[in-house]
Amino acid sequence: MENKIPLSKEQSLSIAALSMEQSIELYVQGMRVMILRLSNGLHAYENLCPHRAKPLSEASHLTFDESGTLIECEHHGAQFLPESGLCITGPCQGQSLTKLSIHHDGSRYILLLSIGTGS
Numbered sequence: 707m708e709n710k711i712p713l714s715k716e717q718s719l720s721i722a723a724l725s726m727e728q729s730i731e732l733y734v735q736g737m738r739v740m741i742l743r744l745s746n747g748l749h750a751y752e753n754l755c756p757h758r759a760k761p762l763s764e765a766s767h768l769t770f771d772e773s774g775t776l777i778e779c780e781h782h783g784a785q786f787l788p789e790s791g792l793c794i795t796g797p798c799q800g801q802s803l804t805k806l807s808i809h810h811d812g813s814r815y816i817l818l819l820s821i822g823t824g825s
C-alpha cells in the first residue's frame with residue numbers, strides 16, 4: 707500500500723530548480739527526504755544511513771565521494787550508488803538506503819511512501 711503525499715508548491719519549485727547531480731533535503735511528514743537529480747531523472751531517499759540510523763548528511767544536500775560518483779555518509783564513510791541506494795563499501799555494505807518514489811502530476815511533485823512494508 708502506498709501513501710501519496712503531494713509536496714508543497716515551494717518544495718516542488720525547489721526540486722524543479724535542481725541542476726544535474728544536485729540534491730536537496732525536504733521534510734515530509736516528519737521524515738527527512740533527500741531528492742537527487744541525475745541524468746536518468748529524480749531519485750528520492752530517506753536521509754537515514756542503514757549503518758547507525760543517522761542522517762547521511764546534516765547539510766541540506768547529499769555529500770559525494772572524491773570521484774563525485776558515490777553518495778557518502780558523513781559519519782563513517784559508507785558509500786552508496788546514487789541510482790539505487792545500495793551501499794557498496796563501508797560498514798553497511800550490501801544494505802540500501804530507503805528509496806522513495808517521486809513523480810510529477812503536472813502541477814507539483816508527489817512522493818509515494820510505502821506503508822506497512824518496512825521499506
Ligand code: FES
Pocket residue numbers: 755756757758759760762779780781782783784796797798
Ligand atoms: S552512520 Fe553512516 S556509515 Fe555509519
